[in-house]
Amino acid sequence: MRRAAACGAGAIHVALSSIELSILGAVAFDPDTLPAIRSGTWINTIDADDSGTLRHTIPLDGWPEALWRVLFPILLAAGTPTQSVDLATLYAPRLVPDPADRTLLVSLTPFELGQGLRATYPDALARMDRVAARILYLEELEWSHDPIALIPGDALSDAGWAAVGSVLPDPDDRWRWSLPLRIASRSTWDDDAGRRRRATLRVKELHAVLHLACELSCNGYDVDGYHRDLSQAVLADPVALDLVRDRANDPADELAIVRLILDQEQPGW
DSSP: OOBOOOOSSSOEEEEEOHHHHHHHHHHHHOGGGHHHHHTTOOOOOSOSOOSOOBOEEEEGGGSBHHHHHHHHHHHSOOOOOOTTSOHHHHTGGGEEEOTTOTTOEEEEOHHHHHHHHHHHSTTHHHHTOHHHHHHHHHHHTTTOOSOOEEEEGGGSOHHHHHHHHHHOOOSSTTSOBOHHHHHHHTEEOSSHHHHHHHHHHHHHHHHHHHHHTTTOOOTTSOHHHHHHHHHHHHHTOHHHHHHHHHHTTSSSOTTHHHHHHHHHHSTTO
């Protein structure tokens, strides 16, 4: 029996509730249960959670394609799909990387990252260190709902991720998502595409805070240390440096201030 095709750099997983995972297993084990399920019979053989919260994932390519297709109208409350639509498209609202993959990079907005840093470093503001400076600058950028950073899982503590989770919206409000799956929905693999996106956001954060430096007063905070951290991150990232060089040919040359700071940090970089 044909299996679903894998996508991307790693195994694509489908987010499921306990009830949905139970249904998938039941129909895979005994296809004769399908008519009862179609008529509205719900089962939960996984745990006591009947809330419908998406908290489980299984690989899209780990189950027969025919099974995914026959269950699609039940799992996503949608019409019967045509064979011309591939599974990755059908299940796109529920697809996430494997949450257990420790190499994933997580995309966060200024507000989300600021909340995570506050919880990870609760005494940073009292110390007025470079982390505190970053928190203050991120607060000034909270109006933006676009990502500002792509970070690995170990960049924040458990308390930090819990704080992120408290403000992280469900990726699709048709369903309630558990914290690990909300984080997974914002994640990308550490592959070429992921590294390019991370490099782009490194340059974006440095560019944004350099412009804010003219307006924001952080007297006593280690702003220079924060700027140096950002500059060093860009200088250590060949992809980011290529992005900065490429923009030098842009008539608008928006990254001129970034090149100036990089030249001060490492002449000739």
